[in-house]
Amino acid sequence: MSMSALEEQRKKVSVIIPTRNRRADVIRCVASVYESEFKDMEVVVVDNGSSDGTLEALQEKFGGRDDFILEGAGRNLGAGGGRNLGAKLSNSELFLFVDDDNVVHPRMIPLLVEFWDKSDDCILVGPLMFFYKNQDIIWSATSRIDMLTSRAVHTGTGEQNTGQYSGALETGHLPNCFMTSADAFQVVGGFVEEYVVMYEEADFAYTLKKKFMKKAYVVCDAHIYHDVKLYKKQSEEKRPVFTPVSKERAFFIARNRVYFMRRHASLKQLALFCLVFFPASLLVYEYYILRDREFAMAWKYFQGAIAGFFLRIKDK
Numbered sequence: 243m244s245m246s247a248l249e250e251q252r253k254k255v256s257v258i259i260p261t262r263n264r265r266a267d268v269i270r271c272v273a274s275v276y277e278s279e280f281k282d283m284e285v286v287v288v289d290n291g292s293s294d295g296t297l298e299a300l301q302e303k304f305g306g307r308d309d310f311i312l313e314g315a316g317r318n319l320g321a322g323g324g325r326n327l328g329a330k331l332s333n334s335e336l337f338l339f340v341d342d343d344n345v346v347h348p349r350m351i352p353l354l355v356e357f358w359d360k361s362d363d364c365i366l367v368g369p370l371m372f373f374y375k376n377q378d379i380i381w382s383a384t385s386r387i388d389m390l391t392s393r394a395v396h397t398g399t400g401e402q403n404t405g406q407y408s409g410a411l412e413t414g415h416l417p418n419c420f421m422t423s424a425d426a427f428q429v430v431g432g433f434v435e436e437y438v439v440m441y442e443e444a445d446f447a448y449t450l451k452k453k454f455m456k457k458a459y460v461v462c463d464a465h466i467y468h469d470v471k472l473y474k475k476q477s478e479e480k481r482p483v484f485t486p487v488s489k490e491r492a493f494f495i496a497r498n499r500v501y502f503m504r505r506h507a508s509l510k511q512l513a514l515f516c517l518v519f520f521p522a523s524l525l526v527y528e529y530y531i532l533r534d535r536e537f538a539m540a541w542k543y544f545q546g547a548i549a550g551f552f553l554r555i556k557d558k
Contacts, residue, residue, distance in 0.1 A: 256283065261342040278351045279348045284309045284333070287312050368459075384414070390515060449506075490542070492542045
């Protein structure tokens with residue numbers, strides 16, 4: 243096949259969606275992508291070893307489309323691993339990563355592509371994010387990692403949307419939904435799979451920004467709806483936001499925040515984190531977990547916190 247023919251086959255956007263045991267959610271997500279006003283795209287779904295019939299249901303629903311790629315990993319590769327496998331199967335200029343518990347607004351993809359095409363200093367771009375069940379309430383406008391405490395800090399969370407966020411906002415990272423080029427993805431080697439889950443999106447963003455000396459943006463006219471429980475603004479929380487759904491999730495939260503800091507904090511920031519904020523936060527989180535009498539979870543959280551210091555650092 244000639245090079246011109248190959249170029250004609252290459253699509254503009256691959257929408258990459260990893261999933262595991264969320265059959266109804268991922269079907270809803272894929273269906274919303276196909277309702278997009280942007281048509282020069284393909285959808286790539288990686289099933290991370292679901293046991294609820296997700297793979298079969300997706301094949302039945304979308305398998306007849308020539309712009310749909312479905313891959314069964316056969317095991318749980320984690321969020322980053324699933325995205326990396328999806329990227330290998332993709333044939334597009336741009337990669338749009340979307341979590342499976344989202345509904346995409348029809349205008350979201352064309353607005354992100356338009357911004358990407360016009361911006362010279364953008365390496366990562368995503369939408370303004372809302373709660374799915376309260377679509378006038380913002381889930382996240384901008385996000386960053388506090389490089390002393392290691393905590394994720396979000397603006398806009400819990401706010402009624404009154405148009406207070408407009409244009410394009412610079413952000414530290416983009417959880418849940420974000421787009422970059424296939425070439426940039428290859429340069430940084432994709433997602434660091436050691437994270438498994440939690441902090442892998444932030445790590446990807448910070449690595450891209452450092453490598454290319456460019457910025458991440460939120461396009462406020464582009465919207466997505468995240469199907470998670472509505473919670474208060476961070477400023478109104480009476481206790482740390484810590485709601486792991488399992489002992490395994492508690493382990494990864496504790497481990498990965500340490501691992502992220504080791505990869506991205508400056509020496510001064512890392513020293514302050516290790517000497518002050520790490521022990522303080524460990525005591526605080528353990529207090530709240532033990533207060534809820536989650537003894538096994540408390541032990542897993544402690545194990546994860548220690549493991550974060552011994553996980554091998556990959557090249558940035």
